[in-house]
Amino acid sequence: MSNERVVVIGGSVAGASVVNALARGGRECEVTLVSADPQFPPYDPPPLSKEILSGAWPLERARFRTTLPPGARVRTGTRAVGLDPDRREVFTDDGAVLGYDRLVLATGSRPRELRTGAPLPPRGVHRLRTVADALALRDALRPGGSLLVVGAGLIGCEVAATAVGSGMDVTVVDPAPLPLLRMGGEPLGAFMAARHREHGVRLFLGSQVREIIGEDRVTGAVLDNGTHIPCDAVLMGIGAVPETEWLAGSGLPVDDGVVCDATCTVAGVPEVMAVGDVARWHSGRFGGLLRVEHWTNAVEQAAHAGRNLFEEPERRTAFDSVPYAWSVQYGLRVQVLGLADTPAAVVQEDRASGRLLCLYGGSDGLRGVVAVGRPEIVARARRAIADRTPVDALSWAA
Incomplete structure (x- = not known):
């Protein structure tokens, strides 16, 4: 037709x-x-x-x-x-x-909305989905100011790194025990948590925001353990x-x-x-x-x-592409291929040089790869996941 x-x-x-x-x-x-x-x-x-x-x-x-x-x-x-x-x-x-x-x-x-007992202040609470959101948040990133990031996923961590580079005092809160856990598993979470702390970001992990404080605009937040965090702005980054x-x-x-x-x-x-x-x-x-x-x-x-x-x-043909995500934080390029949804089979880490490699899978095939500072292996990793190559057969990962 x-x-x-x-x-x-x-x-x-x-x-x-x-x-x-x-x-x-x-x-x-x-x-x-x-x-x-x-x-x-x-x-x-x-x-x-x-x-x-x-x-x-x-x-x-x-x-x-x-x-x-x-x-x-x-x-x-x-x-x-x-x-x-x-x-x-x-x-x-x-x-x-x-x-x-x-x-x-x-x-x-x-963006997923935070559920609190009280309405949010009309000013100072940001989301990041559109260019208008980005411009509004950019106006709030001022040297000497303070930002609370609710959520330690990909968007939250990227905004935290950018805000620190803009001279902001940054706090990140997430109920998970590590940042980027859903994206890249525990080794990546621990690796990037250390990097954020090295740059002065305060991480309140295993915690949740109970209330955002402020009448006309944000002045702070209270966590579920009673901790009070003063801030000038809040980014909601708790998923979509x-x-x-x-x-x-x-x-x-x-x-x-x-x-x-x-x-x-x-x-x-x-x-x-x-x-x-x-x-x-x-x-x-x-x-x-x-x-x-x-x-x-x-x-x-x-x-x-x-x-x-x-x-x-x-x-019609099946869509069977290998999922791929990337991020840049503090000059480190983070790349994730496939799914990091099982315990890592291989972990090679060098925090001093900013390099990390994690392999997920086993004898039935490579399932996921997390690479920080390892751009040279990404194309081979994607092919290996597509071909279901057993983890112990990956010579480039030795």
Whole structure:
């Protein structure tokens, strides 16, 4: 069928990557992208917590390169509020009804909110998801000021490192025993905890924020053990929630994201696909459902969905890429491939030189790799995970 109607919901990097794939494919189709953000193309998320936050980059350098197919329409500042998959219609908050033949869900995720007994102060509490968030937080990073980071995940740790470099007094609070635990496991957590402390960051691990204090603006916080932490600003970095509420009543399977098969096709709905933070797809490589919130996954998954979109369901190929995430903190490049979700089989650490290598897996194959200051092994590590090479057969890891 020519001139099929393709609707992409979400103007983030995942949505823009779907559009890029459609432009490269050259197929005649009517493309409409719906973006809640008033700006498109989107800004790339990785620089927001580093180069844009520190002021090292001009804003436009962080634009994600996007190519629109001929005749594509972009509806910015517009939210999808409902979906009728039987009639193949999307409803938007401006009253429009968009019919489609193929639909791609790329709505991403939103910051998880902290639950406290009292409302948050109206000023001084920040999130980091959009370029507007980054600019507002940048204005709060002043030498001699104090920042409380709630959450020691990837965003929290990157902001802490950037804020310290801006001359801020920084405190990080997280209920986990180590930072970056979900991203890279215990060895990486211990390695980076030491690095943060060396740069003056105070870590309150195994603790939770009970209350954010302040009337007009933030003045401090109280932890669950009664500790009072004064601060001028707070960053909430306690994870993200997939944007799926608008799908209520649609009948699409939603469980910590939109549930998809291995091809990124929404289970039971062959004309709908999901990509990026909102997609929870079946991974044959890791034997279960995965939802990955990293840049590389969003770009690769969107490109894959763009290639699969016009194929009949039985001809669609599985998305089986090796997850990859990276970070830069205090000049150290942290790279994580695959999943670090089991005890590490191999740990090689040299804190003095800022190098760490952790291997996860066993005789049934390499499952994950954490590398700090080891860029030379990343390509080989990704191939080894893809090939399921046994850990004891990895000569480059000896």
